[in-house]
Amino acid sequence: MDQRRSAPEGDTLTQGRTTDTAGLTAEDRLEDEDYPAYSMGAAAEMLGVTATFLRALGAARLIEPKRSSGGHRRYSRYQLRLAARARELVDQGTPVEAACRIIILEDQLAEALRINAEYERERAAGD
Numbered sequence: 001m002d003q004r005r006s007a008p009e010g011d012t013l014t015q016g017r018t019t020d021t022a023g024l025t026a027e028d029r030l031e032d033e034d035y036p037a038y039s040m041g042a043a044a045e046m047l048g049v050t051a052t053f054l055r056a057l058g059a060a061r062l063i064e065p066k067r068s069s070g071g072h073r074r075y076s077r078y079q080l081r082l083a084a085r086a087r088e089l090v091d092q093g094t095p096v097e098a099a100c101r102i103i104i105l106e107d108q109l110a111e112a113l114r115i116n117a118e119y120e121r122e123r124a125a126g127d
Contacts, residue, residue, distance in 0.1 A: 036079075
């Protein structure tokens with residue numbers, strides 16, 4: 001079952017996504033889109049944004065990075081995709097808080113559509 005779930009009002013999209021990294025091989029980590037592999041600096045460079053922008057996404061509750069044992073923020077590929085979408089919206093003139101809300105609503109809609117399609121498949125199989 002997909003671990004991605006829509007965030008309840010006020011929660012981050014990634015808060016409910018948990019991945020137990022204990023026991024994962026290096027290959028598993030490379031394939032796991034939830035593995036927090038990217039430091040804030042690497043994430044910011046990849047996205048062409050500042051660390052301040054990434055912190056703003058956290059403050060707006062779009063993403064909640066994991067913390068390394070030293071307390072440094074670590075981002076997953078999934079979180080980077082959310083941040084990239086936020087950057088697109090901000091580049092189009094959308095305020096950060098509004099961009100984050102749009103992304104949360106988009107995710108909730110996608111999840112509702114997925115659940116509806118699953119329900120329709122089950123109903124069709126029962127007919």
